[in-house]
Amino acid sequence: MALFGRKKEKERCPVCGNEISFFSGIVVRDGTICSDCEKMLRGSFDIETYYVRRLNGTVKRKSEDPLNDMTIEQIKDMIDTQKEQQTRSVSEHGEDFAHLYVVQDYFTIAPKAVDVGLKRARAFKNKLVVRGMVQSGVFEQGDTVKNIRTGQELLILELIPCTGAVDFTTELHARIHKKTASVNTNAWLVLDAEYDAADENDLLVKE
Numbered sequence: 320m321a322l323f324g325r326k327k328e329k330e331r332c333p334v335c336g337n338e339i340s341f342f343s344g345i346v347v348r349d350g351t352i353c354s355d356c357e358k359m360l361r362g363s364f365d366i367e368t369y370y371v372r373r374l375n376g377t378v379k380r381k382s383e384d385p386l387n388d389m390t391i392e393q394i395k396d397m398i399d400t401q402k403e404q405q406t407r408s409v410s411e412h413g414e415d416f417a418h419l420y421v422v423q424d425y426f427t428i429a430p431k432a433v434d435v436g437l438k439r440a441r442a443f444k445n446k447l448v449v450r451g452m453v454q455s456g457v458f459e460q461g462d463t464v465k466n467i468r469t470g471q472e473l474l475i476l477e478l479i480p481c482t483g484a485v486d487f488t489t490e491l492h493a494r495i496h497k498k499t500a501s502v503n504t505n506a507w508l509v510l511d512a513e514y515d516a517a518d519e520n521d522l523l524v525k526e
């Protein structure tokens with residue numbers, strides 16, 4: 320499995336089956352996966368939350384990458400679970416709503432004016448941020464979405480796509496992100512709502 324191991328046959332990515340070119344890919348606990356899969360995983364999954372909640376992992380330092388500690392089996396399982404959830408959501412609600420987003424994690428923010436500007440600091444104070452995946456359609460900053468469980472309508476004050484490269488705070492402060500997120504990608508939504516407006520696995524929808 321090692322990158323400098325026997326070179327008789329080309330190494331194949333255990334997730335997608337494509338060849339892994341020399342010096343590319345990322346080492347996980349029991350193998351190497353290709354850089355396309357790495358990019359897909361970081362953009363479509365909340366890996367750290369999954370690692371901590373589902374696999375009982377711990378991330379002590381910010382520099383630690385949970386993906387390095389996951390096994391290929393766990394990675395495949397994470398992908399399958401999300402696909403199943405997506406299929407279920409679309410079959411249950413796809414006829415009524417063209418746009419579906421599933422919440423994976425949530426927290427509140429109270430950013431400082433010096434970091435985000437006075438206007439945004441006021442607008443975002445104690446507001447709810449959800450992180451999740453677009454299961455169908457596309458979501459945009461300024462959209463009003465409905466939480467299917469509660470029926471509550473929620474305005475998206477800011478939408479920040481998750482690239483996996485930087486964390487939420489960095490993105491929020493940098494303000495150079497795209498304002499839309501399309502199917503199979505992850506995004507943070509700053510909602511004009513309080514902490515209890517969304518829960519894990521809630522579906523946010525748009526007609």
Ligand SMILES: [Zn+2]
Pocket residue numbers: 332333334335336337352353354355356357
């Ligand atoms: Zn791959």
